[in-house]
Amino acid sequence: MKPKLSLALALIVVGMPVTGGAQGTAPIDPAKAFGARERISDVALSPDGARVAMVMANGTRGQVVTVFDIGGDTQRSILSSDGDTDRIGGCHWSAVRRLVCTIVLRSETGTGALMFTRMVAIDADGGNMKLLSARSSTSALGLMQNGGTVIDWLADGSGDAAGGNVLMTRLIVPEASTGTHLAESRSGLAVERVNTITLKRTTVEQPRAESGEFITDGHGVVRVTGIQPQGSSGYNADRIVYSYRKPNSREWLPLSTLMLNGSASSGFNPYAVDRDLNVVYGFDQHQGRQALFRIKLDGSMQRELVHADPQVDVDGLVRIGRQNRVVGVSYATDRRQTVFFDPDLKKLGASLARALPNLPLVSFVDASADERKLVLFAGSDVDPGRYYLYDKDSRKLSELLPLRPELAAVTLAPVRAVTYPAKDGTMIPGYLTLPPGSDGKGLPAIVMPHGGPGARDEWGFDWLAQYFAQRGYAVLQPNFRGSTGYGDAWFQKNGFQSWATAVGDVNDGGRWLAAQGIAAKDRLAVVGWSYGGYAALQSPVLDPDLFKAIVAIAPVTDLETLRGEHRNFVDYPQVDAFIGRGPHVRAGSPAQNIAAIRAPVLMFHGDRDDNVGVGESRLMAARLRAAGKPVDYVELPKLDHQLRDDNVRADMLSRSDLFIRKALGL
Structure with missing residues (x-):
C-alpha cells in the first residue's frame, strides 16, 4: 500500500503579516483588500532545491525579489523596482546561487514612450549584479529594445547548473560604418551561449534577417526556428515560416507555415521539442477546434494527434523541470483540466487532488534540477491560491505563501458555471458569482464581459467579480461569441468585426439575470476592462435601456483610432486585418454612437497605456460631455493597461461601487 501524501502546513515565509479580523485587527476595507495586487508574481526554485526566489509586491506599485532559504529562517531582498520607470518581469536560476531576471524599462520621448527589456544576473545574496543583455553600440542604426530571452537553461548536469551557462537570444542591430571593417553589418535575432557569472559569450546561431523565434530541445541544441518576412514598407507579413533540423545536422528543413489572417491563425504552431522522442509539439486546428499535435523531426514529417477535445480548444502545454520537458496538456471546459502524459506526474496529480480537495486548480511552477522538489500553485474559486513546495523523497507538502494574504479572513463567494440563451437560441456559457449567503433572488446585478477579445473567462478566483x-x-461573466477557447465557429470573425453578436450575447446575459429573478428590475449594470470596457460602452447601441450604469476600464472606444495607434508598428497589417474595413468600423465604435447612451458612464484609464491609448477614453469622455451625457472620467498618471497600483485599484473599486449604487438607486 502506498503511503499517503502528508500535508505539512509550516509556513516558510516570515515577515509578511496576514491582515483580517482573525488577528483581531480593524475590520477589513473591502476595496483595499481586493484592490491589493497579488503578493507574488513569480516563483523560482534553485537547481539544488535549497532556495526559492519570489518576485513580490512592494509598496503600492513596486516590486522586490526576495530569496528564501528552504528549511531555514533566512530571507534576503536582493533586487527592487519602483513600478514607475521599471518593473521586474520574472526571475529564474541559472546556477545554484545565481539568478537571471528580466527588467522591463520605460523611456519617455518627445513623441511618446518606448519599452525596453534588459536581463541582469545577480547572486542569491544580492551581490555581483551584471547586465546580461549585450550592450548596444552608440553607432547602431536602430534601437535594441529587445534585451534577449533565455531559451535554454543548459541543465543536463551539475556542471552547467554550477557554471551558470544559458542559451539566450540577442538582437543584432547593424552599425554605421566610419571607414572601419569593425562596424556590425549583420542584423536579426541570434542565439548565444552566455555565462551568467563571467559574461563570456559564444555565438551558437548567427543572426538571420527577419528571424524571430528559436526553439531548443532543452539540452542546448536549437532545433526549430521561425521567420516572419517583412515587406518593403517594413511591416510584418501575414505569416511565420518555421524550419527544423534533424539530429546532428545544421541544415534547415521546412516544417510549417503559420498564417496570421487577422481573425485567427491557421497552420501548425510549434512550441516545444522533445529530444528523446525526436518530435516537436505544437497546436493546429482539428475539426474546427485547436488541438495538440506532434511531428517527427527525422525527415518523415510524420504527424500525430496527441490530444483534442470535442467541445473546447486545447490551449496549454504542461512543462516541468529545467529542460522544460512536455509532460501533459491542459484545456478549460467548465473548469481547467490537465491530462498528464508522464505516469509519475499523473499519480502525483491524483495524490495532490486528495491532499488539497478544496484547491482543485493545481499547476506545477518549477522544479529542482533532479525534479525531486517541486513548486506548485493551488487555488479555487473561493481561495485566491497559494504556493507549495513538494518534496518527493519525504512526500511532504509545505505551504510557501498565500497569493492574497489580505483576504485570509474574508469569506469568498462560490462561482458556478451556467449557460443562458442568446436571442437566436444559442446557449452562452459563463460564470455566475452570488454574494456569500445570498439566496440569489432580487439582487442588484453586474454583467462583466472579459477583455481580449481573444480571451475567455475561466472558473476560479477573480478579484473584480469577488469584490462586487x-x-x-x-x-455574470459571459463567454460571449467572439471569445477564444470554443473553436472557430464560436470565435466568428472576432469580437470587433462580429461586435453585434458578441455584444448581443453580453446583453442577453443581463436579460437572463432579470428573467431568472436573480436581478431586481432596473438594477442591472455592466462593468468591463479593455475589450470588456468596449463591450460595456457599446451595449447601449443594441439596447439603450438595459443597463442603468456603465463602468469601462481602459476601454477601446473607436476602432479607427485603435487602428491608427498601430500604424507605426510592425504589427500594423495584423491589427488592420483584425479590425477590418467596412460599415462595422463606425457602427461598432462607442465614440461614434454617443446618442445611444442613456445610462451614466464611469471610465478609468492610465496615461501610459500601451495596449489601448489613453486618447480613446479622452475622446469618449469629450463626446459624452459635448452631448450632455453624464460621464465621470478618471485619468490615472504613470500607469499602464493593468493599473498596477494598490491604492489606485482600491479607489477604482470604491468609486465604481458608489457610482453603481447611485445609478441603481441603492
Missing part, C-alpha cells in the same frame, strides 16, 4: 459579490451584487 462582497458588496452585494450578482456577477
Whole structure:
C-alpha cells in the first residue's frame, strides 16, 4: 500500500503579516483588500532545491525579489523596482546561487514612450549584479529594445547548473560604418551561449534577417526556428515560416507555415521539442477546434494527434523541470483540466487532488534540477491560491505563501458555471458569482464581459467579480461569441468585426439575470476592462435601456483610432486585418454612437497605456460631455493597461461601487 501524501502546513515565509479580523485587527476595507495586487508574481526554485526566489509586491506599485532559504529562517531582498520607470518581469536560476531576471524599462520621448527589456544576473545574496543583455553600440542604426530571452537553461548536469551557462537570444542591430571593417553589418535575432557569472559569450546561431523565434530541445541544441518576412514598407507579413533540423545536422528543413489572417491563425504552431522522442509539439486546428499535435523531426514529417477535445480548444502545454520537458496538456471546459502524459506526474496529480480537495486548480511552477522538489500553485474559486513546495523523497507538502494574504479572513463567494440563451437560441456559457449567503433572488446585478477579445473567462478566483459579490451584487461573466477557447465557429470573425453578436450575447446575459429573478428590475449594470470596457460602452447601441450604469476600464472606444495607434508598428497589417474595413468600423465604435447612451458612464484609464491609448477614453469622455451625457472620467498618471497600483485599484473599486449604487438607486 502506498503511503499517503502528508500535508505539512509550516509556513516558510516570515515577515509578511496576514491582515483580517482573525488577528483581531480593524475590520477589513473591502476595496483595499481586493484592490491589493497579488503578493507574488513569480516563483523560482534553485537547481539544488535549497532556495526559492519570489518576485513580490512592494509598496503600492513596486516590486522586490526576495530569496528564501528552504528549511531555514533566512530571507534576503536582493533586487527592487519602483513600478514607475521599471518593473521586474520574472526571475529564474541559472546556477545554484545565481539568478537571471528580466527588467522591463520605460523611456519617455518627445513623441511618446518606448519599452525596453534588459536581463541582469545577480547572486542569491544580492551581490555581483551584471547586465546580461549585450550592450548596444552608440553607432547602431536602430534601437535594441529587445534585451534577449533565455531559451535554454543548459541543465543536463551539475556542471552547467554550477557554471551558470544559458542559451539566450540577442538582437543584432547593424552599425554605421566610419571607414572601419569593425562596424556590425549583420542584423536579426541570434542565439548565444552566455555565462551568467563571467559574461563570456559564444555565438551558437548567427543572426538571420527577419528571424524571430528559436526553439531548443532543452539540452542546448536549437532545433526549430521561425521567420516572419517583412515587406518593403517594413511591416510584418501575414505569416511565420518555421524550419527544423534533424539530429546532428545544421541544415534547415521546412516544417510549417503559420498564417496570421487577422481573425485567427491557421497552420501548425510549434512550441516545444522533445529530444528523446525526436518530435516537436505544437497546436493546429482539428475539426474546427485547436488541438495538440506532434511531428517527427527525422525527415518523415510524420504527424500525430496527441490530444483534442470535442467541445473546447486545447490551449496549454504542461512543462516541468529545467529542460522544460512536455509532460501533459491542459484545456478549460467548465473548469481547467490537465491530462498528464508522464505516469509519475499523473499519480502525483491524483495524490495532490486528495491532499488539497478544496484547491482543485493545481499547476506545477518549477522544479529542482533532479525534479525531486517541486513548486506548485493551488487555488479555487473561493481561495485566491497559494504556493507549495513538494518534496518527493519525504512526500511532504509545505505551504510557501498565500497569493492574497489580505483576504485570509474574508469569506469568498462560490462561482458556478451556467449557460443562458442568446436571442437566436444559442446557449452562452459563463460564470455566475452570488454574494456569500445570498439566496440569489432580487439582487442588484453586474454583467462583466472579459477583455481580449481573444480571451475567455475561466472558473476560479477573480478579484473584480469577488469584490462586487462582497458588496452585494450578482456577477455574470459571459463567454460571449467572439471569445477564444470554443473553436472557430464560436470565435466568428472576432469580437470587433462580429461586435453585434458578441455584444448581443453580453446583453442577453443581463436579460437572463432579470428573467431568472436573480436581478431586481432596473438594477442591472455592466462593468468591463479593455475589450470588456468596449463591450460595456457599446451595449447601449443594441439596447439603450438595459443597463442603468456603465463602468469601462481602459476601454477601446473607436476602432479607427485603435487602428491608427498601430500604424507605426510592425504589427500594423495584423491589427488592420483584425479590425477590418467596412460599415462595422463606425457602427461598432462607442465614440461614434454617443446618442445611444442613456445610462451614466464611469471610465478609468492610465496615461501610459500601451495596449489601448489613453486618447480613446479622452475622446469618449469629450463626446459624452459635448452631448450632455453624464460621464465621470478618471485619468490615472504613470500607469499602464493593468493599473498596477494598490491604492489606485482600491479607489477604482470604491468609486465604481458608489457610482453603481447611485445609478441603481441603492
